[in-house]
Amino acid sequence: MKRYFSWAVLVAGMGYFILPLVGLTEFSLSMRRGEYSFDAYAAVLADPTFRQTFSYSVVMALLTIAFGVLLVVPTAYWVRLKLPRLRPYVEFVTLLPLVIPAIVIVFGYIRMFNTSSWLPLTGSTTGTNLLLMFGYSTLSLPYMYRAVDTGLRTIDVATLTEAAQILGAGWVTILARLILPNVLVAVLSGAFVTFAIVIGEFTLAALLNRPAFGPYLQLMGANRAYEPMALAVIAFGITWACMGLIQLVTRFSKHTKAAR
Amino acid sequence: MAFLDIEHLEKSYGPTKVVKDFNLGVEKGEFVSFLGPSGCGKTTTLRMVAGFETPSQGTIRIDGRDMARLRPNHRNIGMVFQSYALFPNLTVAQNVAFGLKVAGEKREVIDERVAEMLDTIGLSDLGARYPFQLSGGQQQRVALARALAVRPQVLLLDEPLSALDAKIRVSLRGEIRAIQKKLGITTIYVTHDQEEALSMSDRIVVMHQGIADQVGTPFEIYNRPTTRFVANFVGTLTLLEAEVIDPALGKVRIGDTEAVLGRALPKGKITLAVRPEMISLGSVPGRETEVSGRIIDVDFLGSVIRLRAQIGDAVLVFDTFNSSRSVPPKVGATVTLSLAASDLLLIGE
């Protein structure tokens, strides 16, 4: 009896997630009357705005990942090594972006860095791009920090650091040759989450008025019928590909089986 | 001045002093052990030499050079940790090469040195393995090779064998000592295992509550302990309360037996100590002091049999060798024990 109930819950849950996806996919394939076709996809891929916004977002995602890694790996490492008592507080700070809405963050940015402020970042395209990247980094901070911190837990940070130091290594060598390679899997999973967040992000990009993929999705959704569905399927595919890649790198790392 | 020179070294954490006025000179090529119970400050002293802890007071010099302002990565010291601390993302060969790479050595030089070190530790075939594919003993040998590859001035080992099983521990300690002798490297070896310290060291520093109680060769430490702590900590010992009746001749009364130690003793009550192997069962020529007692415990250890006998108020612990021809005495048996009075150790405080 209990068994059937579990199955029923599972099926209902799967239906809840899968049915809309099936409907979405089905609709995106029905642009041509009476038969299934990839016409909507073709239309989307042929749209130059799609290509521009998509590549803009990909580049922004990569920059965000690079910045996030440079910020989070040394920070998480240093906190574990030298300030272990501050760990709960640092963790709390990294979780703040989850409770502070993106719109609050972006209004804060605009107030702080507008053209009449001490650092007029919004005055130039590069400045605004930079600001957007910082915003993305903030949004992905909870995931990135958690991932890296968990990765660091699998190695004996203090002893390995000392072992490297006594062999003559300085901080940069220790971070680049020892810490980063050992948390690479964690960093990559953080990176894929970051990628997925940045690709679909709407609020920051729209309010900073940058040509990103998120606002483009929204614009299409408001004006077309079939294309937005195709876009949604594509965006969904990217997210799933990211998740799949996380699984892959976890499985294919040679030495992590050793992690104690 | 000795090659490695430690003077008036102290370390406090807050109000607690964990190392107190530590002085030691280690000669070039010498193997010195720090021996003491857990928490006595061995690791802290070693870490100050490595540069991981800053001394509260005192100086450390290596080859005449003050280490105070040098960070660990500039000290040219090799260190082996209890937990091996191999880099999990690097192969065995890459681990051994790490220090040489950091030092900016040429590729050919590194390859040659790594091969040489792997040969020294007998793991030439395992260069491509990752640490997790090795046994504990193999990992610790790799850690030793990694520490020695950069030709450090001093080698520090902090309880390197504690995490291994007994058999490997014994074979590896012989191996470490052999490599140390071959390379002639100045070494400090931290351990809480007296057998390790006694069998490997040129000299031993017995530590107790942050103080170096006694520094000496294994022979001196074992046969002439100067403090009650050293006497108790190293080897098994029976303490005997004695009263001096003739200070000049060294005549004492222990219970109702009298013995002549043949050396000058202080007046009054003293504490004497005797090792199990200094007492024989039955009368033995040269062991002229005889007492009789009752066996209260027989412990068969294999090659040796450890017995305990009640003599008046005292309990004497003594050993006899196993022999298939003579059966050891039974519990309750009355026996005669003999010892040479000159073997009795005088224990200070």
Ligand SMILES: Nc1ncnc2c1ncn2[C@@H]1O[C@H](COP(=O)(O)OP(=O)(O)O)[C@@H](O)[C@H]1O
């Ligand atoms: N970082 C520290 N802070 C406070 N106390 C410490 C610290 N490190 C060691 N101690 C204390 O110093 C004493 C000596 O420790 P240690 O040198 O590790 O002893 P051993 O290696 O002989 O077992 C211990 O009582 C330990 O609790």
Ligand SMILES: [Mg+2]
């Ligand atoms: Mg210790």
